[in-house]
Amino acid sequence: MNDLPSLRIGGLTPLTTIDYPGELAAVVFCQGCAWRCTYCQNDHLWPPHGDAELPWSHVLSFLARRRGLLDAVVFSGGEPTLQSALAAAMQQVRGLGLKVGLHTAGPYPHRLARVLPHVDWVGLDVKALPADYDALTTRRGSGVAAWRSLELLLAHGIPHEVRVTVDAAQFPADRLDALLDRLRDAGTPEVVLQPCRDRQGHACVDAALLEGATRAHHHAFRGISVRG
Numbered sequence: 429m430n431d432l433p434s435l436r437i438g439g440l441t442p443l444t445t446i447d448y449p450g451e452l453a454a455v456v457f458c459q460g461c462a463w464r465c466t467y468c469q470n471d472h473l474w475p476p477h478g479d480a481e482l483p484w485s486h487v488l489s490f491l492a493r494r495r496g497l498l499d500a501v502v503f504s505g506g507e508p509t510l511q512s513a514l515a516a517a518m519q520q521v522r523g524l525g526l527k528v529g530l531h532t533a534g535p536y537p538h539r540l541a542r543v544l545p546h547v548d549w550v551g552l553d554v555k556a557l558p559a560d561y562d563a564l565t566t567r568r569g570s571g572v573a574a575w576r577s578l579e580l581l582l583a584h585g586i587p588h589e590v591r592v593t594v595d596a597a598q599f600p601a602d603r604l605d606a607l608l609d610r611l612r613d614a615g616t617p618e619v620v621l622q623p624c625r626d627r628q629g630h631a632c633v634d635a636a637l638l639e640g641a642t643r644a645h646h647h648a649f650r651g652i653s654v655r656g
């Protein structure tokens with residue numbers, strides 16, 4: 429295979445049913461993220477280069493052998509849009525006849541706009557109200573970028589999912605209510621709430637908070653649900 433993009437990959441999940449709605453997918457974990465979210469469980473993917481990177485050529489060969497068994501490939505991370513090689517890698521995945529999914533936190537709206545033509549579905553994390561972002565990501569301006577990415581996604585019309593990871597330390601009930609009101613006002617049709625989890629997989633938030641929020645806001649969205 430010629431002209432392979434130099435995508436840096438920190439891991440691969442060969443098969444999942446939960447990362448691209450309704451599709452059997454492989455997940456490619458892109459190396460590198462500039463944010464430092466307080467609840468991040470993928471901190472091994474923060475550095476631009478990982479200790480055990482997988483060559484894209486190997487991943488692409490694996491995907492080629494899985495044609496007929498997989499429907500899609502999801503680029504996750506880390507933050508996939510950090511890497512300039514992403515669009516070329518996505519085009520090669522489509523060349524195999526597979527759909528392309530993207531998990532992003534939206535830190536680079538201009539880069540998101542560039543790759544959207546090569547994507548079939550997006551899972552966008554909206555982490556907080558714009559003013560609350562920087563404390564969570566420890567990066568200045570992160571809220572402006574993420575909410576601009578949401579605007580882009582909604583204006584584009586591409587199939588997508590807006591996910592809110594709820595950390596009880598960040599989200600007293602009134603802040604979660606305010607975030608959901610803001611998402612409604614932005615025109616978000618559907619929202620998935622998911623509890624923040626510790627490294628042992630235990631939810632860091634009371635399930636009653638999430639269930640109460642879905643009940644209180646179910647008229648505001650075409651769909652609002654709790655995952656896991």
Ligand code: SF4
Binds near residue numbers: 464467505507
């Ligand atoms: S954006 Fe995602 S990968 Fe990056 S620090 Fe936050 S949770 Fe971790």
